[in-house]
Amino acid sequence: MYLRALANALERKLQDYQQVIIQTEAAILSGEDKLGEVVPLPTITARFAPFQMVFPAISTLISEIEQAAMTESPFVGGKLIDLLQDKAASGVPIQKEWMSELLRSCCLVMMRQIVSWVTYGQIQDPYDEFFILQLESVKPQSTGPRAGQTTRSQLRSRSAKSTTLLTATSSAPLSTTSIKWEAEFVVDENMLPVMIPSTLAHAILFIGKSIITARQAKPKPIPIPQAMTEKHLNLILPLASDNPSSRTNDQNYISSRVLDVSKLTNIISQIRTDIANHLWIVVQIGQKVVKTLEAFRRYFLLYDGEFGLQLIDALEEFERNRLSRLGRFVTPTAPTVSIRDHDLGGILTKAAQGTRAQDDPLLRRFELRLLRPPKRTHGDTESDEKQRAQGMFDDQLLGIPVRLWFMLAWPLDFFLTTEDLGYYGD
Structure with missing residues (x-):
């Protein structure tokens, strides 16, 4: 999902390059660039000069992704976001612009996964790229066609074994709800991007786990009210939306719009408070x-x-x-x-x-x-x-x-x- 978002964003950026090619051909054929029936090479070079500054960086980026794909630690999910964030920290304006756009597209994928998790308690992660990991004991191994699957599978296995050991050795009887709450989902630190603090990731984990646990409560489920879900959607959905008409080449704007972590933290805090208050009343604990x-x-x-x-x-x-x-x-x-x-x-x-x-x-x-x-x-x-x-x-x-x-x-x-x-x- 993240690599597809990267490819789509790169294709959009290359449309500018295609337009320059078309405009250059039109200028040559119309005689606009001719000086005495000769088209000066510097004139053509000047048209493509900006791309000469960014294409080597893009080529290097793709090579790094391809090489890592052959190893057990490919650039996917949060790792890809970290790579793009490093590349976007460039002093070359056009390189910063392109890398920031690629980074923004990958962050949108992550944000849509976060929205699904904190509003519905659902993980939309067919290729095991999200930093919230559903354990092997409750989820079959993903069949996503990507390298690096071993690490996530091993983490699932270790966590599942730890849960079994905890249940077997505990001197106090643990309820099924307690066991599921503790061990059904975890934060995969290896897939957590640097821009998302660990405390924020665990708050996000907490919200989704709360929704799932309440929905599966016995003898009677405790669904989150629809009005509350819609309120939370209205709060967080703007961070997961991309408006093409708002795209601009202003560098300060591009940097600030990649992902507003401060705003995300405030929204997650508000959602967590709402969920906790609701369950405090309904569960009567x-x-x-x-x-x-x-x-x-x-x-x-x-x-x-x-x-x-x-x-x-x-x-x-x-x-x-x-x-x-x-x-x-x-x-x-x-x-x-x-x-x-x-x-x-x-x-x-x-x-x-x-x-x-x-x-x-x-x-x-x-x-x-x-x-x-x-x-x-x-x-x-x-x-x-x-x-x-x-x-x-x-x-x-x-x-x-x-x-x-x-x-x-x-x-x-x-x-x-x-x-x-x-x-x-x-």
Whole structure:
């Protein structure tokens, strides 16, 4: 779909070249360009000069796409958008104009896929190019004739296996709705274009998943009202529409009209709010949210003092046992060499023994996680300071950064985000 859009856009741009050829032939035949029965070569060259500046870049672009098509990482979907965005960042005006038009055409394909997803909960992606991926467990493998299918298929397989493992090993019974909510669709980061932030992609993912889950709810489906769907269409459809009469050669206009990500972010935020508010009323999950917030108070904020004291004791005992086993092999520069997330798995259960938390089903949704520093660029002092400010006490009990975490599931994803959990766990 994206390559077809690229080809169509290139064909439109080549119509200008065809017109110059026709006009040049007409001028020669009519004698307009003749000086003493001789047509000066510079006159002809001047007519085609602009195209001499852009055709080499177009030829290079096509060669790169053709070469990548023979590998396992072809330029399709978001990867093609990234390639065109790099090519459009040119200081040559006509080259910037052409590449921006090609980029705009591919972005329109992506926007139409986004519109279908956030308004109807449907993926229009016959060739596996969209950054929202439907997993193998619920969708048969695509038969789209393109290279690079292996990577997406492997991602589906890994995600499906992870879902099966989660269901088999979870100590708490998970509902079918919860499992589908967590694992039916994911964001394929490899197909996500750079211009779309990860947070925006996950917000888009959330909206479509919400519509699908509500539509498939049992015992009674909860369809989104038609009036709300039409409202959302009116909001987002202009970003997915291309008006040929509005095309211009103005460079500033071309740059701004490729894709207004800021406007898209605002629209997606409004759609998400509308969907969440509607389902809050219809699904009537307010009581579940209240119970979850009460659990946050008991465990994140240590309102249950007895559990809090036993948790501290359990962590200190864990640290003593670990150090006694490792002895002199533990150094201040490498204290985490022999500790993994699964080593912390039984600490909460041990701390809950003999307390009210022992019989609390929500405690099973909490877990202790090791914190690993995020990847950052050299000299990113602002990121370092923010990380230190947010995790000042994470390493107080074990000497390594450990944080209490809550596993979000349907339908709490409507109202709580991972950022919210970060504030609680800090």
